[in-house]
Amino acid sequence: MRLKERLMKKSTTSAKLRGLIAAILVPMSIVVAILIGVLCWYSLQYQTILQNVTAASAFNQNFKSDVDLKMFYYVSDSAYSEGKPFAEVESARELADTLLSHTTEKKSIEAIESVRDLCITLEQRMNEIDDAGSYDEGMTQLENNIYILTELIQTYMYDYLYYESAHMSQLQSEVIEQLQYVIMAAIGLFLIFIIAITIYTSRVTNEITAPLTFLTKRVKDIQRGDFEQHTPVEAKEIEIQTLSDGFEEMVGQLNTLIQENKRAERRKRHAELELLQAQINPHFLYNTLDTIIWLIEADKKSESIEMVSALSDFFRFCLSRGKDIITLEEEQKHVLSYLSIQKIRYQDRMDYEVVIPESLYGYSIPKLTLQPLVENSIYHGIKLQREKGQIKVSAMDLGDKIELTVKDNGAGMTVERLSEMRNAIENGEKVGFGLRTVHQRMQLLYGEEYGLTISSTEGVGTTITAVIPKVENNEKGIANV
Numbered sequence: 001m002r003l004k005e006r007l008m009k010k011s012t013t014s015a016k017l018r019g020l021i022a023a024i025l026v027p028m029s030i031v032v033a034i035l036i037g038v039l040c041w042y043s044l045q046y047q048t049i050l051q052n053v054t055a056a057s058a059f060n061q062n063f064k065s066d067v068d069l070k071m072f073y074y075v076s077d078s079a080y081s082e083g084k085p086f087a088e089v090e091s092a093r094e095l096a097d098t099l100l101s102h103t104t105e106k107k108s109i110e111a112i113e114s115v116r117d118l119c120i121t122l123e124q125r126m127n128e129i130d131d132a133g134s135y136d137e138g139m140t141q142l143e144n145n146i147y148i149l150t151e152l153i154q155t156y157m158y159d160y161l162y163y164e165s166a167h168m169s170q171l172q173s174e175v176i177e178q179l180q181y182v183i184m185a186a187i188g189l190f191l192i193f194i195i196a197i198t199i200y201t202s203r204v205t206n207e208i209t210a211p212l213t214f215l216t217k218r219v220k221d222i223q224r225g226d227f228e229q230h231t232p233v234e235a236k237e238i239e240i241q242t243l244s245d246g247f248e249e250m251v252g253q254l255n256t257l258i259q260e261n262k263r264a265e266r267r268k269r270h271a272e273l274e275l276l277q278a279q280i281n282p283h284f285l286y287n288t289l290d291t292i293i294w295l296i297e298a299d300k301k302s303e304s305i306e307m308v309s310a311l312s313d314f315f316r317f318c319l320s321r322g323k324d325i326i327t328l329e330e331e332q333k334h335v336l337s338y339l340s341i342q343k344i345r346y347q348d349r350m351d352y353e354v355v356i357p358e359s360l361y362g363y364s365i366p367k368l369t370l371q372p373l374v375e376n377s378i379y380h381g382i383k384l385q386r387e388k389g390q391i392k393v394s395a396m397d398l399g400d401k402i403e404l405t406v407k408d409n410g411a412g413m414t415v416e417r418l419s420e421m422r423n424a425i426e427n428g429e430k431v432g433f434g435l436r437t438v439h440q441r442m443q444l445l446y447g448e449e450y451g452l453t454i455s456s457t458e459g460v461g462t463t464i465t466a467v468i469p470k471v472e473n474n475e476k477g478i479a480n481v
Contacts, residue, residue: 075129088167115156122146129141173214310338326364346383350378357397407462439451
């Protein structure tokens with residue numbers, strides 16, 4: 001409503017121009033016609049180029065890496081293969097055809113035609129790769145054809161964006177130059193008329209050109225990387241006011257998308273780094289080795305052998321042949337080896353139980369999901385009480401989901417501490433390192449509806465629940481993170 005009220009108080013540019021024509025008669029009507037024609041022509045060209053640049057921005061920035069990786073999986077007959085990436089190539093070709101129908105600049109046309117032709121050639125080479133007589137021949141075709149073609153497609157698409165952006169900048173300069181010529185001609189005619197008409201026409205001209213100059217400056221600022229939303233220019237013409245308001249709203253939305261993308265990328269990289277750091281806990285290794293030395297010195301041969309075997313299993317499952325997604329059965333073995341080590345360390349201070357139905361063994365789970373939860377139960381629950389502790393790890397089939405639970409009868413948490421831990425998991429604060437890492441990684445893999453929940457009562461114990469989608473390990477819908 002406020003925008004409508006603002007626009008109702010303003011007049012249209014055509015009304016202003018009609019008044020100007022009436023005041024200065026035929027000579028000024030020619031100048032006005034030229035001004036409107038120049039503005040409309042350049043506005044149309046600018047809008048067309050802007051649409052081209054906007055459409056080209058939809059090009060997958062990871063096109064080369066995505067196509068190359070999927071073709072590598074296909075040629076190497078990997079378990080992660082999803083077939084040939086025809087959809088990505090076809091999408092790039094369709095985008096090139098769309099851009100070609102609206103492009104006028106020669107260099108831009110040449111670049112986008114190259115993208116289209118290369119996409120067609122790439123599809124042919126992708127089909128020809130099935131004729132490879134051996135794995136080495138297939139890899140050679142992959143290196144000499146596929147990788148080079150995807151590199152060229154991506155390069156020509158970036159060239160197209162560069163040429164169109166340069167054309168847009170050139171067009172802006174031409175708009176300013178043409179406007180200056182028209183204004184100079186108008187001023188020359190104004191001198192012929194009486195002082196009153198000169199003042200009137202100068203005021204009208206200023207009302208039109210000042211907002212346009214402001215918008216031109218904003219475009220240049222955006223080209224230099226200023227994506228902050230500014231207060232729209234206060235223009236007396238509805239068209240310019242609407243353009244300015246819409247322009248600033250568009251910049252604000254673009255900035256929001258950029259910032260959201262940066263934050264998502266930072267969270268992803270941060271979670272990946274923390275997960276790698278969490279995979280081998282130095283303190284756990286030192287303490288385990290100290291316990292082994294103590295067992296050997298105490299001549300407890302069977303216990304020391306059992307602990308070394310458990311430690312070996314623990315790190316073997318940590319590596320998991322480089323996989324980040326493993327079966328629930330493998331995750332169970334990993335957490336059992338960890339609990340076995342801790343049982344020997346703490347002896348009579350803790351017992352544990354792992355109950356996971358065999359029917360769930362074949363489903364996928366991110367590696368190192370349960371171990372950090374169990375570690376949290378030991379160090380923040382069992383160790384903080386004098387009585388013997390009990391840890392129970394269980395899994396439940398929820399139809400299309402799997403609910404994993406780690407429950408202890410340890411010290412529990414105060415209401416304040418529980419609230420702090422929940423906030424840390426959700427907001428990425430520097431508390432609850434292991435739990436936060438597991439939660440963020442699950443959400444990165446599966447979405448916001450999955451992750452960890454914590455319930456705890458001081459003096460009673462803590463229960464941590466993890467919910468993951470029910471996906472069989474041999475499906476290809478989940479890629480390594």
